[in-house]
Amino acid sequence: MKSANPTRQARIKANSAGRRELQKQELRRTILHAATQLFEQHGYDGFSLRQVAEAIGYSPTTIYLYFKDKDDLLFAVCSQGFIEFTQALKNAFAQHTDSKERIAAMGRAYLEFGLRFPLHYQVMFMQRAEWVLRSNQANGSGTDKGESSYQIMLEAVVQAMKTGVLRVADPVQTTNLLWSGLHGLVSLHIGMQGVVPQWEEDAVRRLLDRYMEVVLVGLVG
Amino acid sequence: MKSANPTRQARIKANSAGRRELQKQELRRTILHAATQLFEQHGYDGFSLRQVAEAIGYSPTTIYLYFKDKDDLLFAVCSQGFIEFTQALKNAFAQHTDSKERIAAMGRAYLEFGLRFPLHYQVMFMQRAEWVLRSNQANGSGTDKGESSYQIMLEAVVQAMKTGVLRVADPVQTTNLLWSGLHGLVSLHIGMQGVVPQWEEDAVRRLLDRYMEVVLVGLVG
Numbered sequence: 001m002k003s004a005n006p007t008r009q010a011r012i013k014a015n016s017a018g019r020r021e022l023q024k025q026e027l028r029r030t031i032l033h034a035a036t037q038l039f040e041q042h043g044y045d046g047f048s049l050r051q052v053a054e055a056i057g058y059s060p061t062t063i064y065l066y067f068k069d070k071d072d073l074l075f076a077v078c079s080q081g082f083i084e085f086t087q088a089l090k091n092a093f094a095q096h097t098d099s100k101e102r103i104a105a106m107g108r109a110y111l112e113f114g115l116r117f118p119l120h121y122q123v124m125f126m127q128r129a130e131w132v133l134r135s136n137q138a139n140g141s142g143t144d145k146g147e148s149s150y151q152i153m154l155e156a157v158v159q160a161m162k163t164g165v166l167r168v169a170d171p172v173q174t175t176n177l178l179w180s181g182l183h184g185l186v187s188l189h190i191g192m193q194g195v196v197p198q199w200e201e202d203a204v205r206r207l208l209d210r211y212m213e214v215v216l217v218g219l220v221g
Numbered sequence: 222m223k224s225a226n227p228t229r230q231a232r233i234k235a236n237s238a239g240r241r242e243l244q245k246q247e248l249r250r251t252i253l254h255a256a257t258q259l260f261e262q263h264g265y266d267g268f269s270l271r272q273v274a275e276a277i278g279y280s281p282t283t284i285y286l287y288f289k290d291k292d293d294l295l296f297a298v299c300s301q302g303f304i305e306f307t308q309a310l311k312n313a314f315a316q317h318t319d320s321k322e323r324i325a326a327m328g329r330a331y332l333e334f335g336l337r338f339p340l341h342y343q344v345m346f347m348q349r350a351e352w353v354l355r356s357n358q359a360n361g362s363g364t365d366k367g368e369s370s371y372q373i374m375l376e377a378v379v380q381a382m383k384t385g386v387l388r389v390a391d392p393v394q395t396t397n398l399l400w401s402g403l404h405g406l407v408s409l410h411i412g413m414q415g416v417v418p419q420w421e422e423d424a425v426r427r428l429l430d431r432y433m434e435v436v437l438v439g440l441v442g
Binding site for chain 1: 346347350351353354371390393394397398400401402403404405406408409412413416417418419420424427428431432434435436437438439440442
């Protein structure tokens with residue numbers, strides 16, 4: 001009965017606990033927002049927890065109430081980026097019913113994420129690969145049928161094989177093949193632009209279109 | 222006439238200068254050898270010039286006579302690996318006359334280098350991309366018609382187009398396309414093995430064979 005008709009004191013207590021929880025969530029968001037901005041300015045190696053604390057006018061000790069250490073905070077920053085990456089692939093998947101167009105659109109979404117968030121991409125796929133798994137688990141998609149970016153690509157490949165658009169083959173290997181090209185494109189763009197020719201943004205967009213064309217012909221033929 | 226019939230003193234002087242030069246070259250090799258071993262043990266981030274000095278029983282000051290700084294020494298280590306990489310691609314090129322078999326063999330040589338020297342690969346293609354250019358220049362292949370690994374791949378593509386084995390298209394873009402898949406394969410192997418399935422050595426060898434098959438069908442069709 002207590003919860004159906006709480007006393008005034010219990011209501012106050014519950015409200016105040018709720019308010020404290022909201023404040024906590026808000027401060028966590030503030031920390032994460034400042035950390036993301038600093039990460040985008042200074043990158044993985046130049047990132048410091050002290051700078052985040054200074055930026056929001058709190059002591060580092062306060063940040064430690066929310067994040068275990070610098071690594072944990074950086075993971076939260078990158079994990080946020082990873083959620084957006086997964087969402088971009090999901091959208092591309094949903095916007096197409098034709099299996100080939102869908103895979104090509106997912107390729108474009110993959111590249112655009114890499115072009116827009118090179119630092120996030122670098123950390124997640126090039127420096128801290130184990131975070132990919134940790135992020136999938138944290139977002140409740142550690143299981144085989146999860147909602148990770150990888151699973152979405154795999155699902156697109158399986159659908160394309162089921163509908164006879166792609167030749168039937170090991171779907172995991174086929175997904176890894178597609179992924180290799182996409183990862184190669186994004187990471188060579190990040191590393192090689194300005195060093196060797198034709199790795200600038202527009203050149204790499206044209207290269208992506210050609211890659212999808214070539215590889216899809218090969219996966220059918 | 223002096224050089225045809227040098228005096229005894231001049232001969233001694235020349236011999237002694239030659240000996241000193243040989244000693245210098247030998248010490249440089251010793252430093253480089255120790256540095257390579259330490260690099261292979263500790264990687265890019267864990268590498269220190271002091272450790273190299275300790276390993277060979279010289280002071281860091283002696284090393285500075287041969288290499289400007291830690292970065293310069295690390296570059297020399299990686300550059301050495303790069304020469305081997307280029308040689309492996311050259312050998313694969315030379316061993317085949319059939320354009321498709323040649324490109325597939327070069328793909329296998331590329332992967333095998335990455336599997337055998339993941340740390341060298343990581344630094345050259347993932348962390349210090351500008352060293353690729355510097356290495357090509359240092360090895361006298363900074364010109365358009367140079368002997369860099371990239372030029373060898375490009376040459377194989379041009380040959381395949383000339384002989385009608387590959388459809389004629391922008392050869393630089395086609396080389397970048399092939400390279401993207403190869404780089405994706407090697408770097409995902411380095412980053413993802415043990416994290417996500419099917420990135421172990423043997424799986425990645427099978428994936429390379431499939432990639433070459435698929436992409437060559439697509440580049441012909």
